[in-house]
Amino acid sequence: MPEFPFISISYRRRALRLVRDIWCGLLDLVYPPKCLVCGKMQPKYLCDACVEQIVYIDPPICRRCGAPLTEGRCLECAGAEFEFNSAESVGVYEGVLREAIHQFKYSRHRVLGPVLGGLLVEHMRSRGDLKYRAASIVPVPIHKSRLRMRGFNQSEMLAEHIGKSLSLPVLRDALLRSKPTRAQVDLPVEVRKENVHGVFQVKRRDAVSGRILLLIDDVYTTGSTADSAARALRAAGAEEIHVLTLARSV
Template sequence: MNALTSARRLLTPLTALRDGLLDLLYPPKCLACGRMGNEALCGACREQFSVLSPPICSRCGVSVGERGGSDRPLCADCRRSAPFHFSAARAAGHFDGLLREAILRLKYERRRRLASPLGEFMAQTLGKELFAPDRIDLLVPVPLHPSRLRERGFNQSELLAQAVGEFWRVPVYPNALRRVRRTRPQANLHASRRADNVRDAFAAADPSLLQDRVALLVDDVITTLHTCNECARALTDAGARAVYVIAAARGG
């Protein structure tokens, strides 16, 4: 037995003891309703996530009204404008109610434990048809600019990608994309400036990773999709065969 192994053997009971004491002091409970339990969100709270159900735009995933029974409805924007660099985008739910609260708490209150139930919700809701996990080669989180990453300490999209990847058993490449310049938060900008704000803001770190691969970009909330579109452009420029987008929630 080497020193490392013996240290681990000692650490494991100590860690278990520490975790046990922490559980006594701060029993694990649902971060939304406070009910005791090991999961960050209890089943009853998760059931309150508002799932985005059809009819939705087959390209950008936004809810559309009844579209006369078309198999592949398109929203007004997708019918009118130039195609995106990704093949399709889908969000698991609407950005409201408890789902919104969980995403905001993950991001701004640094409740990392919430990434697990959110990622599971994404994997279960979106892991059919279009995003059948066996059609995806790799998951790529939308990167944060390094200065924002330092501020927050983690990238919420990366945590979500890890959770989805674990569920689907698809590898995650957290560093496949990088921000090559800092952009202003899209939410603070007028709609007409958002596309310019993120144009050419991303680059693929290692094109050999992406050659002829099907990449699935992971974001927390999608709205106008300009950011995802620029990420998809960088991935396809680097040789990806196709890019899809998934998010926990769709805003707007």
């Protein structure tokens, strides 16, 4: 009979989760030739046929929020005020891209990190924008309770890949998410801003002050998370803050 049932249950759960994560990681390595989105047996984690189905967001886009422009103007961010200078996303948050992000984040297939990070790198190379060449990369942090659950920060993995591929500095510990928040996608639009208000803190002022920063996240929905993070960075003296995400809801 266990003397401390709560401790033993929580310990057992954590141990089981650890075993499952290690097992999944090993399976990913041992059996790589399968697309994690469509299940087709072939040598990539995201097959070419799936990549072709991604709906990319190409110019013309809104220079502030990155939404595709339909009639020459943006209807998405009219009246909104953002602390970041610009936002851009690789593609639309639907279909293959949405599923790939879910497999990466919620099914914890870490092997998709470099694959999805590669899409961001390709985007940056194809734009060839000066702001990207001078930037230091800041991943949007997750709260430590979520980090314990997931085992990794998806934005940090994406940022690491960009940093390595383009030889840009990654400021991993410059920004901190000091409060746990509910996932933005689960919330009605009108409370999303409130949900992330004041949850970010700059830990290394010296690292961000006077710098051009590229804030990396997986998904942009209303811009509230990016705005809240940018507010903290701006208050710490960041010169410019540009947001880049894998996907964007439109």
